[in-house]
Amino acid sequence: MWNVKIITAYPEMFPGVLGHSIIGKARANKKWSLNVINLHDFGIDERKSIDDNPFGGGPGMIIRPDVVEKAVMSVTKNIETNMPLVYLCPSGKSLNQQDLVHYSQDEGLIILCGRFEGVDARAIDSIGFKRVSIGDYVLSGGEVAAQVLVEGCVRLLPGVLGRSESVLEESFSKNLLEYPQYTRPQVWVDNKKEKHNVPDILLSGHHDKIKAWRKKRSIEITKKYRPDLLKKT
Numbered sequence: 001m002w003n004v005k006i007i008t009a010y011p012e013m014f015p016g017v018l019g020h021s022i023i024g025k026a027r028a029n030k031k032w033s034l035n036v037i038n039l040h041d042f043g044i045d046e047r048k049s050i051d052d053n054p055f056g057g058g059p060g061m062i063i064r065p066d067v068v069e070k071a072v073m074s075v076t077k078n079i080e081t082n083m084p085l086v087y088l089c090p091s092g093k094s095l096n097q098q099d100l101v102h103y104s105q106d107e108g109l110i111i112l113c114g115r116f117e118g119v120d121a122r123a124i125d126s127i128g129f130k131r132v133s134i135g136d137y138v139l140s141g142g143e144v145a146a147q148v149l150v151e152g153c154v155r156l157l158p159g160v161l162g163r164s165e166s167v168l169e170e171s172f173s174k175n176l177l178e179y180p181q182y183t184r185p186q187v188w189v190d191n192k193k194e195k196h197n198v199p200d201i202l203l204s205g206h207h208d209k210i211k212a213w214r215k216k217r218s219i220e221i222t223k224k225y226r227p228d229l230l231k232k233t
């Protein structure tokens with residue numbers, strides 16, 4: 001079973017979105033499992049501190065390397081694991097769909113969520129965490145980022161989505177964005193009394209033509225919004 005271990009100063013933030021809908025059901029159906037490790041259990045001194053001021057000055061607090069190491073050892077001791085270790089941070093490699101495919105094919109993930117100004121760099125390097133970012137912006141902690149990463153992986157696990165084809169057809173799967181999708185009503189009259197039809201081809205029942213139209217629209221949309229993706233193919 002695909003197993004996720006999340007090391008966080010805010011264990012109460014989990015499972016969060018991971019407890020609901022398809023991802024939550026997949027957990028109940030034992031497609032994946034979640035262990036949440038509280039960094040505060042490994043705090044030092046009588047105050048159980050997990051952080052301290054940055055050397056060299058500056059604002060905020062940094063999570064201590066010894067605390068992180070103890071938390072990691074608590075999950076890796078007594079188990080033979082080659083699980084990838086991921087530290088979520090803005091300065092990491094930008095996460096993409098291909099990364100999710102790789103992680104979902106591994107045995108699981110050990111994820112470290114930062115808080116405050118981040119984590120002592122020595123812990124990340126010496127323990128061997130891979131730095132991963134969910135985008136070029138700064139959040140106040142790694143917990144939401146961890147939920148993004150795990151949700152993206154779990155939906156790729158076998159048997160989680162109803163029809164496995166749906167994963168093959170979606171955005172980024174072939175460096176293309178998805179074609180537009182439509183449902184009922186066939187003619188939608190909006191609030192301004194404007195009529196909107198569904199493209200005729202989709203009502204034709206002609207599967208090959210529909211496939212070709214979708215491919216064409218995918219390419220057009222990708223050219224318009226994400227031309228960088230086309231360069232990768």
Ligand code: SAH
Binds near residue numbers: 113117132133134137
């Ligand atoms: N001082 C850091 C930002 C710390 S933000 C810097 O300038 O790079 C606090 C924590 O939020 C980080 O340790 C990280 O775990 C999480 N975080 C913030 N933005 C993130 C992002 N884009 N991707 C992944 N994690 C992020």
